[in-house]
Amino acid sequence: MKIALLAPAGAMHRYTGNFGKAIHYAPLTLTSLAGYVPEELGAQVQIFDETVERIPLEIDADIIGITAITGTAPRAYAYSEHFRKKGITTIIGGPHPTLMPMEAKQHADSVAVGFAERTFPQMLLDFKTGSLKDFYYADKENDFLLVKPPLRQLLKKDGYITINSMEATRGCVNDCAFCAVYALHKGKLFKRPVKDVIAEMEQLGGKDVLFIDPNLIADPEYSRELFREMIPLKKWWFGLSTADIVHDKELIALMAKSGCKGLLIGFESINQLSLSDMNKTRNKNVDYFELMRVMHAHGIAVNGTFCFGSDEDGPDVFERTVEYVIKLKLDLPRYSILTPFPGTSLYEKLKTEGRITDDNWAMYDVEHCVFKPKKISAQQLEEGNIYAWTQTYNTPSILKRIARLHKVLPLNFMCNYAYKNYADRLREFDRKRMVDNTDIKD
Numbered sequence: 099m100k101i102a103l104l105a106p107a108g109a110m111h112r113y114t115g116n117f118g119k120a121i122h123y124a125p126l127t128l129t130s131l132a133g134y135v136p137e138e139l140g141a142q143v144q145i146f147d148e149t150v151e152r153i154p155l156e157i158d159a160d161i162i163g164i165t166a167i168t169g170t171a172p173r174a175y176a177y178s179e180h181f182r183k184k185g186i187t188t189i190i191g192g193p194h195p196t197l198m199p200m201e202a203k204q205h206a207d208s209v210a211v212g213f214a215e216r217t218f219p220q221m222l223l224d225f226k227t228g229s230l231k232d233f234y235y236a237d238k239e240n241d242f243l244l245v246k247p248p249l250r251q252l253l254k255k256d257g258y259i260t261i262n263s264m265e266a267t268r269g270c271v272n273d274c275a276f277c278a279v280y281a282l283h284k285g286k287l288f289k290r291p292v293k294d295v296i297a298e299m300e301q302l303g304g305k306d307v308l309f310i311d312p313n314l315i316a317d318p319e320y321s322r323e324l325f326r327e328m329i330p331l332k333k334w335w336f337g338l339s340t341a342d343i344v345h346d347k348e349l350i351a352l353m354a355k356s357g358c359k360g361l362l363i364g365f366e367s368i369n370q371l372s373l374s375d376m377n378k379t380r381n382k383n384v385d386y387f388e389l390m391r392v393m394h395a396h397g398i399a400v401n402g403t404f405c406f407g408s409d410e411d412g413p414d415v416f417e418r419t420v421e422y423v424i425k426l427k428l429d430l431p432r433y434s435i436l437t438p439f440p441g442t443s444l445y446e447k448l449k450t451e452g453r454i455t456d457d458n459w460a461m462y463d464v465e466h467c468v469f470k471p472k473k474i475s476a477q478q479l480e481e482g483n484i485y486a487w488t489q490t491y492n493t494p495s496i497l498k499r500i501a502r503l504h505k506v507l508p509l510n511f512m513c514n515y516a517y518k519n520y521a522d523r524l525r526e527f528d529r530k531r532m533v534d535n536t537d538i539k540d
């Protein structure tokens with residue numbers, strides 16, 4: 099059996115992306131799926147990640163598996179329809195088909211809903227016997243326990259800053275109003291046994307590890323055990339955490355000891371009312387200045403994300419946030435526009451209020467406004483977001499912000515200039531370009 103696995107990309111992330119290689123790590127979706135292909139099929143597997151390469155319009159395959167997040171769903175559907183016309187069976191999965199299975203089914207022969215450690219091999223076996231079903235549902239409680247090491251050797255390594263992406267957990271215990279992770283898992287956290295995570299890490303070449311877990315400290319006791327076991331490996335690792343980690347200095351110290359060199363933290367807003375509007379409860383009572391001071395004292399650089407467009411954001415929020423991140427000395431700020439992903443409480447609220455203005459999922463890339471904001475116009479929101487990006491990513495601002503952290507300074511500079519490139523090109527991605535999939539044709 100010949101199997102091809104595709105990860106279509108949104109306009110900004112296509113072909114090494116607008117970000118550039120410096121901040122593009124390898125996703126785990128296709129390499130993980132490739133690892134679950136049953137040996138008895140003796141299959142040949144090819145993977146194509148459109149963030150680093152073109153997806154050929156002619157593929158010699160019997161079955162094609164396509165992954166989709168909300169922002170890539172229209173393009174994933176376009177590929178699926180293209181290959182179905184050529185007589186190839188397509189199956190689809192990922193966060194968006196999990197949230198919108200009926201929609202996805204209109205464009206593919208079969209849909210995997212949820213984790214696919216068990217369902218993907220079953221789909222292939224059923225395909226072989228001509229009994230492929232329309233939908234396959236994960237057994238949420240157990241399927242994550244079946245995680246096997248991804249087949250990273252299938253990746254075009256040159257396209258990524260690292261291929262050592264890993265996952266220890268899936269899900270998150272919090273319920274932020276805009277978050278697709280909550281929409282997908284409803285506050286449940288799935289954890290791999292620490293010994294399995296460590297064993298996988300030991301097999302990785304190089305010194306670096308990047309955890310893609312949405313919130314690596316969601317269960318602090320688990321994290322403690324993981325970090326303790328990581329110390330002897332002497333790796334440098336990067337991951338995601340919530341801002342309230344500042345209240346657990348012992349955990350931060352352990353993190354640093356285990357090799358943590360950078361954390362992505364969702365600051366979301368400098369406005370307390372906006373935090374309430376987004377239900378970002380973890381950030382309440384967090385002193386962001388103290389957080390930055392403690393992180394830098396431990397040699398940890400911070401990639402801090404902010405989200406504009408809550409019902410509490412007025413026209414002054416952009417300028418105030420830019421001034422604030424410089425004062426904070428935030429190493430790598432990132433801005434986005436609040437986006438109502440399907441399945442989230444934000445989506446339900448805006449839908450009920452009749453405020454969703456764009457239903458083309460390609461626009462749901464967090465850099466475009468797809469709803470009617472309350473205190474500002476959609477245009478002010480998009481312009482304000484670009485203003486924040488470009489004002490933050492000019493050389494004087496970079497030099498004022500960036501911490502002189504031992505060892506990670508060169509990486510920190512590289513990432514800042516990659517984001518500068520991103521900021522400088524944001525305006526190129528107008529709606530026409532975002533929704534255009536006409537390049538996928540016979």
Ligand code: B12
Pocket residue numbers: 105106107108109110111124125126127130131149162163164165166167168169170189190191192193194210212213214215217218221265277278279310311312439440462463464
């Ligand atoms: C790598 C990554 C990216 C990469 C590539 C994503 C892609 N496929 O295009 C890049 C950097 C491009 C990216 C960009 C964005 N991303 Co992103 N990203 C991730 C991240 C961190 C890891 C993905 C991964 O490797 N997961 C591990 C694998 C094993 O899990 P999985 O993909 O879910 O796959 C499993 C199942 O879903 C299923 N499955 C998946 N696909 C398929 C296909 C088939 C055929 C089958 C059978 C099964 C199947 O099987 C797998 C095993 O169980 C996730 C968070 C996370 N931890 O998952 C966010 C995530 C996917 N991203 C998200 C978002 C919001 C974005 C952005 C909009 C914003 C941002 N933060 O930058 C942009 C927008 C891009 C766009 N054009 O719209 C959301 C998705 C929300 C949604 N409703 O779509 C996530 C879930 C993060 C979050 N906190 O909400 N992202």
Ligand code: SF4
Pocket residue numbers: 270271272273274277278279280312313340364380
């Ligand atoms: S803390 Fe992060 S991952 Fe968890 S629900 Fe909130 S935004 Fe999502």
